Amino acid sequence: MAKNLYEKIFDKHVVLAQDDTYLIYIDRHLIHEVTSPQAFEGLKIHERPLWRKESVVAVPDHNVPTTDRDKGIQDPISKIQVETLDQNCKDHNLLQFDMSDVRQGIVHVIGPEQGLTLPGMTIVCGDSHTSTHGAFGALAMGIGTSEVEHVMATQCLIQKKLKTMKIDVQGKTHPLVSAKDIALFVIGQIGTAGGTGYAIEFCGDAIQQLSMEGRMTLCNMAIEAGARSGMVAVDDTTINYLKNKPFAPKNGMWDLAEKDWRTLHSDSDAVFDKVVEIDATMIEPQVSWGTSPEMVKGITESIPKKSNLTSDKHLDFQRALEYMGLNENTPINEISVDKVFIGSCTNSRIEDLREAARYLKGKKINPSIKLAMAVPGSGIVKKQAESEGLDKIFMESGFQWRDPGCSMCLAMNADRLESGDRCASTSNRNFEGRQGQGGRTHLVSPAMAAAAAVHGHFVDIRNEKISG
Amino acid sequence: MRKSVDKFKHIISKVIPLDRSNIDTDAIIPKQFLKSIKRTGFGPNLFDEWRYLDHGEPGMDNSKRSINPDFVLNKPQFKDSKILLVRENFGCGSSREHAPWALLDFGIKVIIAESFADIFYNNCFKNGILPITLQKDEIEELFSETETKTLEIEVNLEKQFVKSSKSYSFEIDEFKKSSLLNGLDEIGLTLENKSVIVNFEKSYFSNYPWLKQE
Numbered sequence A: 001m002a003k004n005l006y007e008k009i010f011d012k013h014v015v016l017a018q019d020d021t022y023l024i025y026i027d028r029h030l031i032h033e034v035t036s037p038q039a040f041e042g043l044k045i046h047e048r049p050l051w052r053k054e055s056v057v058a059v060p061d062h063n064v065p066t067t068d069r070d071k072g073i074q075d076p077i078s079k080i081q082v083e084t085l086d087q088n089c090k091d092h093n094l095l096q097f098d099m100s101d102v103r104q105g106i107v108h109v110i111g112p113e114q115g116l117t118l119p120g121m122t123i124v125c126g127d128s129h130t131s132t133h134g135a136f137g138a139l140a141m142g143i144g145t146s147e148v149e150h151v152m153a154t155q156c157l158i159q160k161k162l163k164t165m166k167i168d169v170q171g172k173t174h175p176l177v178s179a180k181d182i183a184l185f186v187i188g189q190i191g192t193a194g195g196t197g198y199a200i201e202f203c204g205d206a207i208q209q210l211s212m213e214g215r216m217t218l219c220n221m222a223i224e225a226g227a228r229s230g231m232v233a234v235d236d237t238t239i240n241y242l243k244n245k246p247f248a249p250k251n252g253m254w255d256l257a258e259k260d261w262r263t264l265h266s267d268s269d270a271v272f273d274k275v276v277e278i279d280a281t282m283i284e285p286q287v288s289w290g291t292s293p294e295m296v297k298g299i300t301e302s303i304p305k306k307s308n309l310t311s312d313k314h315l316d317f318q319r320a321l322e323y324m325g326l327n328e329n330t331p332i333n334e335i336s337v338d339k340v341f342i343g344s345c346t347n348s349r350i351e352d353l354r355e356a357a358r359y360l361k362g363k364k365i366n367p368s369i370k371l372a373m374a375v376p377g378s379g380i381v382k383k384q385a386e387s388e389g390l391d392k393i394f395m396e397s398g399f400q401w402r403d404p405g406c407s408m409c410l411a412m413n414a415d416r417l418e419s420g421d422r423c424a425s426t427s428n429r430n431f432e433g434r435q436g437q438g439g440r441t442h443l444v445s446p447a448m449a450a451a452a453a454v455h456g457h458f459v460d461i462r463n464e465k466i467s468g
Numbered sequence B: 001m002r003k004s005v006d007k008f009k010h011i012i013s014k015v016i017p018l019d020r021s022n023i024d025t026d027a028i029i030p031k032q033f034l035k036s037i038k039r040t041g042f043g044p045n046l047f048d049e050w051r052y053l054d055h056g057e058p059g060m061d062n063s064k065r066s067i068n069p070d071f072v073l074n075k076p077q078f079k080d081s082k083i084l085l086v087r088e089n090f091g092c093g094s095s096r097e098h099a100p101w102a103l104l105d106f107g108i109k110v111i112i113a114e115s116f117a118d119i120f121y122n123n124c125f126k127n128g129i130l131p132i133t134l135q136k137d138e139i140e141e142l143f144s145e146t147e148t149k150t151l152e153i154e155v156n157l158e159k160q161f162v163k164s165s166k167s168y169s170f171e172i173d174e175f176k177k178s179s180l181l182n183g184l185d186e187i188g189l190t191l192e193n194k195s196v197i198v199n200f201e202k203s204y205f206s207n208y209p210w211l212k213q214e
């Protein structure tokens, strides 16, 4: 029978089935400092061993400082959390890239970069953006801490089958429209709860043309559409990216693996519970204007008018505008910003930094910008960027060049917005207070963030001069 | 069998009407409180940014902070409420289980919504909280009832109904229902199938040997 990609991977991992409840096997378990301590504690209380320590990879990312690393963590509570992770990894003899390791970085950046994320795997992490790893034709899902403990103790997860949704992005996007714009556009179309209960598979010409970095950006944002996982089928782009990654299979094993991976796509006559078709040529550079990722518009558009919305949306709309300090019907390109953040597991990979730097080369950030920072997703990304001279471009334009971590994506470390600050951010959430209490977030692509830094307000990147 | 969570009991309580959609887990428990390595103690910081007028940080004495008197959770009549009423897509965003921990620590045992985000919905059951999904118009009816009085609601999981002046039935997965009613330890249950998992691994790794890196 014809199967879609989700069904193929799910079925391979069924350990036990009882009615419509399944016990599925988990291949890769990524952990970070915030959502794992209580799970380790649970194991200890119940005197349960960790089932397969080789499946676990740990990294601190949420709390780590992005400046003066050598001085350690200043916040004593953050410090305890990171040290607790260190200790748990030691006690259980787990692979960890600790704060001093060049391979340290955001958990969703380092997995793929190290070849620890592989096609066909089931991948979990106590973090909603685990959907990122689905870019490799893997079934990757965010889980809660109780489930983290469950996977540690049993290597399995109790699951129902998700419904499947195919999002088919046909045609070519404008060369300066990025994966981030596609992601925001899709969320604007289907809403933040549009994918609830579904696994999304992204396909179509516009998706095939994306690099692995772009596919990761897209799958990363699947959770903002409500979907627990997003995925893209395996093709040459996937295979070429993985070749020679440190933990990817080698030699004869590689050949075996590649043969299997090549089967990881939906059969041509596979059925989905829902199909959404999107015309790629319709997608403009996107800017979110509200406090939910679905509150998003193209750069040539305006904030909606209240009278154009259905009445059940009025309250949320009003609240969002008040929080954001904006008025209805304001053109998007008239919104000014005073801070710029390029980073997070959505847009902190080498391609993202290249995209921003290509625009920034030879330009200066606007004097109205109080802070602009570029935060690479990992130590490896940072090194690569520096070898290409991107750090210099960022710094010469007026950006700060930081050490890797989650940083101002969620402001758990010292990097945060002050109340009233308005930020162009390449991260994934514009919720109230997400980047600091009272802070106002506009979600954009790296190039759009860079252009906003130079102009002090949003501009259409398609009309800008780009040096490279 | 070892019990992991309290058994869910029949509940009658005043309902807290929190009239918002898309309430995310960042709002339920802001990130600065996620630095704790414990499962308890989050209750005083539930909805921190809405509940207090000042900025909260871990370790503060919450009794000395200035309370937002307009926020519904702070109304004296809801002090001991166990039921929260909200709109659609409750618990979206981050997977943090600190969100249900904070709700539970405050005393919430039931959340009634038009819809929930997937990960949050799952996390509730692991902590003995019952998330109930009702139809849009039913939620509307409940909200309008709360406008005129402090509404008391009865929740019966066994028979799957919610009762105010009217009774509403709700759907729930059988496995999840019995886990809640019996306070089952899911890890213990899964480990009863230890040999099945071991056997699965054997054939799995012979089919996909590259996944068995030591």
Ligand code: SF4
Pocket (backbone or CB within 6 Å): A061, A062, A106, A107, A108, A127, A129, A344, A345, A346, A405, A406, A409, A410, A427, A428
């Ligand atoms: S970068 Fe942001 S979204 Fe990504 S894992 Fe870190 S905190 Fe979460």
